[in-house]
Each structure stands twice: as structure tokens, then as C-alpha cells.
Amino acid sequence: MKTSTDRILTTHVGSLPRSQEVVDLLFAQDRGEPVDEGVFNETMRRAATDLVKRQAEVGIDIVSDGETSKISYATYIRHRLTGFEGDSARPTPQDLDEFPEYRDRLVKAGHSATYKRPVCKGPIKVKNLEPVKQDIAHMKEALSKANVAEGFLNSVSPGTIAVFQPNEYYPSHETYLAALADAMREEYEMIVKSGLCCSLIAPTSPWAAIRVSRILPTKNFFAMPSFKSKRSTTRLPTFRPTASGCTSAGATTKALTFTIWIA
Numbered sequence: 516m517k518t519s520t521d522r523i524l525t526t527h528v529g530s531l532p533r534s535q536e537v538v539d540l541l542f543a544q545d546r547g548e549p550v551d552e553g554v555f556n557e558t559m560r561r562a563a564t565d566l567v568k569r570q571a572e573v574g575i576d577i578v579s580d581g582e583t584s585k586i587s588y589a590t591y592i593r594h595r596l597t598g599f600e601g602d603s604a605r606p607t608p609q610d611l612d613e614f615p616e617y618r619d620r621l622v623k624a625g626h627s628a629t630y631k632r633p634v635c636k637g638p639i640k641v642k643n644l645e646p647v648k649q650d651i652a653h654m655k656e657a658l659s660k661a662n663v664a665e666g667f668l669n670s671v672s673p674g675t676i677a678v679f680q681p682n683e684y685y686p687s688h689e690t691y692l693a694a695l696a697d698a699m700r701e702e703y704e705m706i707v708k709s710g711l712c713c714s715l716i717a718p719t720s721p722w723a724a725i726r727v728s729r730i731l732p733t734k735n736f737f738a739m740p741s742f743k744s745k746r747s748t749t750r751l752p753t754f755r756p757t758a759s760g761c762t763s764a765g766a767t768t769k770a771l772t773f774t775i776w777i778a
Contacts, residue, residue: 517577517665524576529669529714530588531570531581537562541586544594545630559584560653567657567666577712578666580654584646586630588716589671589679596698597642599633599680635682639694647702651709667712670702675716 517524533541540558544550563580570578585591593599611618650668658666673695677688685691706713 519576525574526577526667527575527579529579529582529667529716531566531579531583533581533583534562537583541584542630545586556649556653559649560656563650563653564657564660567654567663568661571661571663576665578658578661578663579714580650580657580666580668582669583653584650585669588669589675590630590632591646592671592676592680592699593631593633595641595643595646595702596639598635598637598639598684598694600636601634602631632679635680635684635691637684639698641698641701644701644705647705651706651711654711655709665712667714668706669714669716670699670706672715672717673699 536558540550540555544555562583566581566583567578582588611621654666654668658664673692676695676699677691682688682691685694703713703715
């Protein structure tokens with residue numbers, strides 16, 4: 516991980532606005548419509564190159580691809596893992612119930628996401644690693660063209676997947692998390708072994724409790740195994756902080772570099 520003794524390095528959480536061309540392709544893919552693979556990859560390549568260039572121009576030190584090829588940071592996994600199908604309800608966060616007029620105005624204005632949030636209805640395994648390979652290739656090409664030393668790709672954590680994709684297959688939340696961790700590990704390792712940083716989006720916190728509290732009481736949410744057990748995280752690559760290569764936002768091993776964003 517890049518460090519500095521002269522100034523505070525700049526980065527960001529990862530997601531950036533997509534062009535209309537990118538958005539149209541992502542939603543067509545999400546709806547299951549035929550999408551030309553060559554056109555899709557070329558569009559994402561150009562978009563990533565443009566976003567990295569613009570980040571470099573404004574002085575961002577550690578840049579991202581803007582999550583260009585992902586329709587959302589939590590639901591893109593349905594195109595990469597088995598076991599997910601259909602769609603699920605989108606309950607508004609419980610805290611908005613205190614402001615019903617504002618809540619209803621947001622929903623009416625289209626602020627509620629329209630992409631699919633599938634349900635886990637079968638065993639979770641890796642289905643397709645090609646999108647990860649494409650993301651890596653596009654990012655490394657963009658870094659080279661912009662003459663930027665370091666970049667990162669976002670990847671969703673097992674806990675965040677579980678918040679957005681309900682489980683109707685595994686016997687417990689803990690076994691669901693363990694299966695997710697096993698399957699996602701390949702994506703994490705592929706990113707870091709490429710030389711890029713992997714940013715794990717992991718807002719398993721009171722924010723998540725608010726989102727799921729319509730189906731699960733808050734007190735039960737914080738009693739869930741993801742808060743009481745380290746079992747799901749032990750399946751991920753081991754973090755070994757080093758004096759020269761680790762900050763509060765990241766950890767390194769001999770071969771792997773991770774950045775963890777926790778809300």
C-alpha cells in the first residue's frame with residue numbers, strides 16, 4: 516500500500532457516476548437482455564480509462580475504476596456466483612418511517628433502486644471469474660495511461676451480500692456467511708495478486724441493522740453470528756500488518772494488500 520511521510524494521501528470510497536452508455540448496458544444485463552460481450556467490455560474499458568484519468572487530473576493519489584462494471588456494490592455478485600435468483604422486496608430503512616411524507620416522496624421520485632436484489636436459493640459457488648479478470652485488465656491499462664502508481668478495485672464483503680440478498684437456502688445465517696466467504700475469496704485474491712489493492716465494502720454495522728430491521732428486530736440483528744463470531748472472516752486471506760505497509764485503512768501480507776472500509 517502506498518505511503519507518504521510528506522502529506523496525507525487522497526483516495527475515496529470507490530463508486531463514481533457512470534455515463535448513460537454504461538448505465539444502459541448494466542441495466543440491460545441485469546434484466547437478462549442480450550448484451551454483446553465485446554461492446555460491453557469495450558464500453559467498460561473506455562469508461563474506466565476516462566474515470567482514472569479524471570481522478571488523476573484532480574489529484575487523487577489512489578484511484579479506482581469507479582465500480583464501472585457493477586450495477587451496484589452489493590448485487591453484482593449474481594453475475595459471478597451461483598445460488599442467486601429472482602428478486603426480493605425493498606423495504607425502506609426503518610428510520611425513514613419517522614418521516615413518512617419524506618419517505619413517500621423519495622420512493623415516488625424513484626430513489627428506490629430498480630435493479631434486482633436476488634434471493635439465495637441454492638448452493639453458492641464461483642460461476643464466472645471473467646468479469647473480475649476484465650475489471651483488472653481495464654484498471655491496469657487505465658493506470659498505465661494515466662501514469663498513476665496505485666489503484667484499487669472494490670469487492671463486496673460476505674456480510675454486505677447477506678444484508679442485501681436474503682437467504683432461503685442455508686440453515687443459518689452463519690453457514691450462509693461461511694459459504695459467501697468461501698466463494699468470494701477467489702475474487703479478493705485475484706485482485707490483490709494482480710498488484711491492485713482490494714477494497715472490501717463492509718458496512719455490517721448499525722446502518723445495516725436499520726436496513727434489515729423490518730424483517731429482524733435490531734436486538735436480534737446484533738446477536739447474529741456475524742457480530743459474535745469470527746468464523747466467516749477467518750476464511751478470508753490472513754491479514755499481517757507491517758510497520759511500513761499498514762495504516763488504519765489497510766493491511767498487508769507478503770503477497771496481498773487489502774483496504775477495508777467499515778461504515
